[in-house]
Amino acid sequence: MNNIINVLPSKLVDQIAAGEVIERPASVVKELVENSIDAQANEIKIIVKDGGKTSIQIIDNGIGMSRDDIILSFKRHATSKLKKHSDLESINSMGFRGEALPSIASVSQVEILSRTKHETSGYRYTIVGGTEKNIESISTFIGTSITINNLFFNTPARKKFLKTSNSEYRQITQIIRVFLLSHPNISFKYIHNDKILYDLHSKELKNRLLNIYGQSIDNSLIKIDSSNDYLKINGFIGNLNLVRKRPSNQFLYLNKRYIKDRLLASAINKAYVNILERGEFPFYVLYLDINPKHVDFNVHPTKKEVRFENEWKVYELVKEIVANHLTNIYDTLPNFSKTHPISSGQSFFKNNNSQEFYNFDTKPVNINEILNENEITDDKVKRNFDTMFEKTQNDLFNINGDIWQVANKYLITEVTDGLIIIDQHVAHERILFEEALIALEGDGLTSQTVLFPETIQFQPDEYNSFLNILKHFEKIGFKVRDFGKNTIIVDGLPSSIPLGNESNLLKNILDEYMKYKDNDTSFIHNIAASYACKGAIKAGDALNQEEMLSLINKLFSTNNPYYCPHGRPIIVRMSEHELDKRFERK
Known part of the structure; x- marks a missing residue:
């Protein structure tokens, strides 16, 4: 009787494993940038074409690799980060499993150039679909450049399930923003389709935040710096000016590694519970430092999940620290809106501070x-x-x-x-909502020209989405023009919207679009609802x-x-x- 159980070929094993480690082009960018960080680079350049479908290139000025190390780095479970079992109890590097490079190489065409400071020349290594093609000595800089071409070229089933280039581009941009904030001490340059999206030099965290989100958030940031024998937490949380309709500006890092932990996210949101409305998400960029012996990153190949030795202790500490920094309610209140005169039948807003019962x-x-x-x-x-x-x-x-x-x-x-x-x-919300629905399906609402146009800055992926729904903004009465570098100028507003609310309204509608997409009925409904909520008279x-x-x-x-x-x-x-x-x- 023939045996029915077979040992799989190593190339097939690599391709199967790639399904866990490399889900999409953004996964490639994540793994390669982590390698650059572990290589002690302080300058990293990311060049992407067509959302990573055509090519991804990462260039760094790290310590580089010797000829033998280049070849070994593409062997499964070969790593420079672990040497013995006990090292798993004190992981301080970004990567450690030795799976990323062989997984990437098994489903793409790879070229890597690298040189150490101890050598006068470096090496070029080419590997296609997991098969070594060539290695040669060349003149190159100290550090490493790795180029990934034609991702999933040999796994068509995987390739056809990739999203559009635009969607993959947005995912890559979000991943890069994670690194921009986790390592403000590193200079990053990010280029997509020959357009420079980020070019940021080494900065303190607050300056890095201002470089990314604009100077307008300066007075809306609340600094956190607290520690005890078990946990250290520092970074920034935002006041209500920075609240969004989706959790796009929530960054939590544990021992310098970005993590997604529902329990800790819940702890931070609980601290805001009395001042946020349903469906709103606060802004935060927080770094937690805990002794590596008390945490386990070796849960999933992506290393985003983590287990804590005492998760409820961490939960309570994080919630208490954030809540204590929110005790000054005036720091969390949004800026007061500018007002404008009321005209009959147009707006119900009044500039009246009376609070009589x-x-x-x-x-x-x-x-x-x-x-x-x-x-x-x-x-x-x-x-x-x-x-x-x-x-x-x-x-x-x-x-x-x-x-x-x-x-x-x-x-x-x-x-x-x-x-x-x-x-x-x-x-009033109901009245404006039905007006907006009619306008979105018809000729649109009238616009009021503003005396002092407002400049609004978006993230690169947000700006790209904004252009997709510009027609909807124009239908509800916005007049905008491009100002370059992911920035727009608002020249006109819907007549029912008070001055000063334009940025929040635009970003709320953008959040809804990024949830529901352009032609979805829910998105059209939510555009009208967001417009109505911001324009309606308030309590x-x-x-x-x-x-x-x-x-x-x-x-x-x-x-x-x-x-x-x-x-x-x-x-x-x-x-x-x-x-x-x-x-x-x-």
Whole structure:
């Protein structure tokens, strides 16, 4: 009987293993940059073409390799980082498994040039699909240059599942940003399709952050520097100016290695729990230092996962440290928006700092004045009143029913069998949401030209996505022009958006796009919802009589005056029977 179990050829083993280590071009960039860092380089250059599908080149000025080391580096489980079993308990290098280079070489065409400072010449080594082709002596610089061509050329099943060049480019850019922030002491240059995206010299962390995200974040950063016998944590967290709708600006490093740990991410988010809204993510770049004996990186080939000896101790320490640095609430509050005059029927924003609980300074608006407005006689408005209250509008309100603004937040009035309360923010949000949906499908909203245009800087991958949805921004009333280096100038705003909110709105919509993509119905819905949320009046904005009249008229002329785009109720009704029960009359 023939044996049915076979030992696989080493080349096939390499290709199978490559599936775990090398998922996409960004994985190649990650592994090669880590090698450069372990080689003590202080200058690293990354050159990519077509999202890494055509070629990836990494050039560094590290210690380089001898001829024998070059050849050995492409053997499976050959590494310079470990020598004995006990070394696993104190890993300080980026790589240590000895899998990356043979995995990459098995599915690509590789050329490596390297030279050490002890030699007068270096070597060029060529390996294709895991097979050595040539090694020769050449004149080259001290350090290493490695070029990866035609990734997955010999595994067509893997190659066809790569995303578009644009998507792969975004993934590579995100990986590079991880390294820019983990090693601010290293100079990086990143070029994609002959365009320089990053050219950053060695800096302190804060200066590196300002180089990447722009000077505008300077006053929004909160420094963290704390330690005890078990853990040291330092870096920066952001105030609410830097909050985003996706966790794109969250960087956590353990012993200089970027990690993704749901428990620690939860600890940081918990520290913000009382000041963030649902679906918002804080900004942070934090370095944790723990004795390597208390952590295990040898969990997965990508080395992003980690196990802690006492994970709940780390969780509580991180949460407490971050929370303590958020105690000064004024540091976490966003900048106050600039204001502009109100014009009738255009915006409900008021520049009013009054925080009185009841606003009875002026004669309350009579609800019958609203019912007699021309808009209220519209069939849609009548139908919405009738559906909401199961009565005709003419029978609904007392003859002397009045409207008051409570806490500069709610509109309250008496009806025939109790009270109704309207949340002014979500009411206006519903109005703007439906306006935006119509605009996105039609001719667009009007724009107001700003006196002082604002400059907004994006990350390279974000800017690329922004260009893809520029037509949507123009439809809702933005006028923008390119300013170079991933930067735009905003010359005009939607008429309902207050000055100073343009950057947050643009970035929120961009976040939604990067979640849902361009033509997805959810994305269009979320563009309109983001626009409405930023443009709507806020809790604390005092409204005058004319504004309350206009708000309620427009609310009941919408298709759905009962819920905001996020599902929150707009109108709450308390019947006379419920009031009697509350006061124990029944």
